[in-house]
Amino acid sequence: MRDMKVTILLSALCMLRGCTTYNILVFLPNPIWSHYVQVEHIIHSLGLRGHNVTVMSPYPTKNGTGNVRHFFLAPETSPAYFFGNLMERFTEAPHPIFRLGERKRRADQQVPQLLRSALFRDLISNDNKFDLIFTELFFGFEAFVALGNIFNAPVVTYSSYGYDGDILRYSGAANAISYLSIKYLPYGGPMSLMQRLENTLLHIATVLYTEYWYLPHHDALLAEYIPGPLPRITDMLGNVSLFFLTANTALDGAKVYPPSVIEISGIHLKEPGPLDEDLKTIMDTAKNGVIFFCFGSILKASDFRREAIHAFLSVFEELDQTILWKADLNASEWNIPKNVHIKDWFPQTSVLAHPNCVLFLTHGGVSSMMEAIKHAVPVVGIPFYGDQIVNLANAEYFGYGLRVTYKNLSQQSLRWAMTTVLGDSRFKENIRKASNIFTDKPMSSLETALYWIEYVARHKGAHHLKPLAAKMPWYQLLLLDVIVVYLGAFIIILSFVVKIVSYLVKKYVFKTENFKKKIKSN
Secondary structure (H helix, E strand, O other): OHHHHHHHHHHHHHHHOOOOOOEEEEEOOOOOHHHHHHHHHHHHHHHHOOOEEEEEEOOOOOOOOOOEEEEEOOOOOOHHHHHOOHHHHHOOOOOHHHHOHHHHHHHHHHHHHHHOOHHHHHHHHOOOOOOEEEEOOOOOOHHHHHHHHHOOOOEEEEEOOOOOHHHHHHOOOOOOOOOOOOOOOOOOOOOOHHHHHHHHHHHHHHHHHHHHHHHHHHHHHHHHHOOOOOOOHHHHHHOOOEEEEOOOHHHHOOOOOOOOEEEOOOOOOOOOOOOOHHHHHHHHOOOOOEEEEEOOOOOOHHHOOHHHHHHHHHHHHHOOOEEEEEOOOOHHHOOOOOOEEEEOOOOHHHHHHOOOEEEEEEOOOHHHHHHHHHOOOOEEEOOOOOHHHHHHHHHHHHOOEEEOOOOOOOHHHHHHHHHHHHHOHHHHHHHHHHHHHHHOOOOOHHHHHHHHHHHHHHOOOOHHHOOHHHHOOHHHHOOHHHHHHHHHHHHHHHHHHHHHHHHHHHHHHHHHHHHHHHHHHO
């Protein structure tokens, strides 16, 4: 509510000052609701500030104004089509290095279908003009960076799952693999030598795969569906004007960014609304507190193996707390304990904000983790894929949560994690500290995002924010060319020294030996 009031006030001031308004294309092809909701406030607020906003996404824009037009993307862009059964795909998954092809699979599912859609064809063929493109690129949709070249407009993108190695690379950020774990590895805090070796190997493999297989595949898709020559996607990504990250030091530690990378953590967070009477009564009367169990909008409880559901229910029955479980389970098929309330939806923000909420059982997605941090609720997490893995590793490192892998989920492991967090006050103390860090900002994330979007439009791309590193090849960033030159020079010098020493040995040592032999023979 506060953000909305501030936005309206800023809009009024903007109009009084005669601010320039812009034509902005918001292209959001990702079918995952949690990715869209991260920027919903931005879309609405841009409209309130007088900008003409054209939105293309799988979800309708709520609270739209007359100058915000929404176009619905193809129905194939559904989470089920996009992901399939995550339990089957990720619970027994091999090492992340063998899952690099997952990005190409996502791209092959979505990108061709979008490029040949009538909506996209109309978009690029009509005489549309935009001052700025706002889109999500780094989740299988890198091809749509070409919109910037098609419309000759600067591109602003965002990552809805925290910091990302690709974003850091194309923004020209300093290489951080020595102390920041790649997202798919469960390392929070300082890494050991073996962990850094693994992290480095996976980083190099990811760069090689991305540069020489994945992005060239996108280049081929663009060449097939878009007329006219385009630069390589690698070059277009290096030309992106601004990168928004839903990251925060309270969630994933301190990082080094160039000016073109801006954190907008918690931009999706809303003020908690009132609970319905039944739910309010349950939470108000929970003498020992409430545990909230929710795995987001993609993971379904009905996809859990039966042993896992039995483990959850058995442990819940042992606890003194009241459990609210967002699940699509048929209660008649299970022996539901009296302290467990199952519904297919709960108002997550309002539940976590309630003073009686003492624990959040979560999958560790960035949106859920930020809500937990804001409302100072300790977590027990069961990660499955993507940023969830490192988010929960960081929660352990910062001391406000514990994690249990789904593969090793049992009554014993779940009981240990939940009773440990509930029984140790340090977890609550640590997440209170994290909450204070998270909420202590000079301006809200929404205000920050709006300012920088308009800044990029005002400065025609604001390329002065980009370090030279943004357009350097990866091997130059890693100084591999310099290392090769020095190594080659060292080898040449060493071989030259060896030859000289060999020559001197032959000339003087052997000559001396022959001289001594002659003396002895005489």
